[in-house]
Amino acid sequence: MFAIGLIGFATRRNLIVMFLCTELMFQGVAINLIAFGAYHGNLAGQAFVIFVLVIAAAEASLALGLVVLLFRQKRTLDADAWRELRG
């Protein structure tokens, strides 16, 4: 799941799809944490995932807001439209 997210992030140009891919990576990591937590028999992994989900939710609202603002500026969702931000 992490790998799918990673490949998606690297290959797609659409900002919303890229954002979805980061969410995919998040969930990949979260499943991993739960799996290893169960494997080792402690609850730290699960507790950690709850934290990750909360932060992911906050981050998602922020990122979607940003995407909306960016779209309003350029009327496109293409990530390459913002190349002039390079240093």
Added chain:
Amino acid sequence: MRGANCGDESAVNELFSVQYCWLIPLLPLVGAAVAGFFGAKWLKGASHWPIWIGVGVSAVLSVMLLVGMLGLQKHEAEPAHETASAEHAPSARIDLRPFSEQFPLIATRNLFTWLDVGTPDANGHTFKIDFGYFFDPLTAVMLCVVCGIGFLITVFAAGYMKGEEGYFRFFAYLGLFIFMMTNLVMGENLIMLYLGWEGVGLCSYLLIGYYYDKPAAREAAKKAFLVNRVGDFGFALGIMLCFLAFGTVSYFGNGAGTNTGLLELARGAANPENSLHWAYQWIPFLLMLGAFGKSAQFPLYVWLPDAMEGPTPVSALIHAATMVTAGVYMIARCGTLFVGNEAAMWTVTIVGAFTAIFAATIALRQFDLKKVFAYSTVSQLGFMFVGVGLLAPVAGVFHLVTHAFFKALLFLSSGVVMHAMAGELDMRKFSGLKRTLPKTRWLMLIGCLALAGVPLFSGFFSKDEIVGNAWEHSKVIGIVMLFTAFLTAYYTFRLYFRVFEGPEVLPEPSPDAHGHGHDDHAHHNHEPAIMILPLVVLAIGAVLAGYLNWPKESLGEFLGQSPSLAHAYETAIPAYKPELVNPIPFGNERGHAELKKINEEYLDASEATHKTLMFVSGAIAVLGILLAYRNHLQDRARAERLAASVPELTHLIENKYFVDEIYQAGIVEPLRSLGRAFFAIDRFVVDGMVWLISFVPQLSGFALRITTQRGYLQGYAVTMLFGVVVILAVIFW
């Protein structure tokens, strides 16, 4: 605030001026601060008041100190002397009585410990400097000169500087100067002396450059500062060597007579078998260098004539009466460090004598009023150096006092002339001013008579004492001094006859004359009371100061109560033939009686010589005046004919022996080339290396930016992924 004062229970400690000694330097400093901080906006034309009050009270305290000490001297000193000379055989000159009995007129006040650094050495000494003041007759006399004459000059300056740009600044600097100078003469150790020494140098720099919009003044200020640096470098090394050798820089350590002070330890080091003798050989030469710089002796005198670019009261106060005599004071104070070293003493003497005659000849062909007096000051300082160099510190200090009076008088009178002539000082441009400036004429005449050494005026007695001592030690130096005295009389009266006598000529008001805003009162009274009154006081001093030490050696006797001089006398005896060390110039009457027992014949002869020399030098002064009268009043063309008959010599003298040019070619230009070379090295080698070091990362950064930061978000993600892979590979491989 005041620490323990070292156990000497002398009555001097009870004197009001000693109890509150910190007031003497502090008040002028406070005055300077008030004038400096509030002068520009609020005080303006009244900026002289804080300085008048500060310096005035200090002057009163100084005089109280002197009078108090004189009173104590009458009661205590003399009986002590009687018993001592009866008890001790002439050979055992080292007095064994407790220090406070030997020298009842001393007191030390330590205000606080200024510095205490370093780990204790083998003897338990650290580098400890007390911010303390030391009082003895020498200090008292110097303080009266500094504060007393300083006060008169500040009064004069209020009239002279009226309406100048930066009036408050001038007075703030003057106050700061008095603060520094009092620290210099009152300081308890060499570091305090050095503090004052550098402080007065700073004030001198600031005041010479007072007219900072005048290029000549700026140059002169820089020159004074830099030339003094040369001397002060040696002086600082000397102080360091003192500490290295003796482990202290305090004159008399913690407690007079405990043999912990520099001057007492030096008495032992004067002995060739002492392990510190090597330091004793070097210290005087290094300290002397500082004295030569500050007191404008050859070869470091060049700054003083140029320093006349400053306002005239500054020339009078700093560059004639007080600061330039600091070198003489220092040698008198540190007499024990000098007198046991015959080579050092002869160096001081010869440099002094050479400077005296050298500067006097230059003064012969100067036409600027103040320049004549500047060279005359250099020459008179040479006299003082001959005095202290020839085992006669009292004669040197005596001349210092009388010179302070008459030279301040002369400078201030020429200030009045300058004021009246709208800044014109070239004596070829005016003449016969006795009708325009009648009061100044008489005052100037008194000053000239004193400087020329006409009998019964102060300069005569003090100069004669130096000449007499010179004659006793070496006929050559004696003749040089007599000839210089003749030149002095001649150039002084050349100036007087040209300026005040003869046909009345007033200068054309020229637009380029450096009238510092004086033009507006060209038609006013040229001799306001505020300027004349201080001059009258100085004139009285110039007439009467000579009687301080004649016919009775009262000043000498008083100064002899200073442990500095008394120790110097005792140090001198083993280093010279005893009969050459005349105790009188050390203010040591008791020693005189002892010496008389050993060598009555010699002393009688020397006294007879002294008397004869008095007549000779009086005659010489009159002769010089007569010659000046013939050449510069009776027939002024005669002087020009005389000059034209020896054109090479005239040319040489008019150009001041090309010393400035030699320095320019021999020191300034090579240094400038060296500076240019350093600049080139700095610019191309050092800067080049720095540039190279910064250029390499810049270039690589540029390359990286072009290749990696292209703005494709995916590109960054892939790079990050690649980075993570590399890190993981490194960790887990």
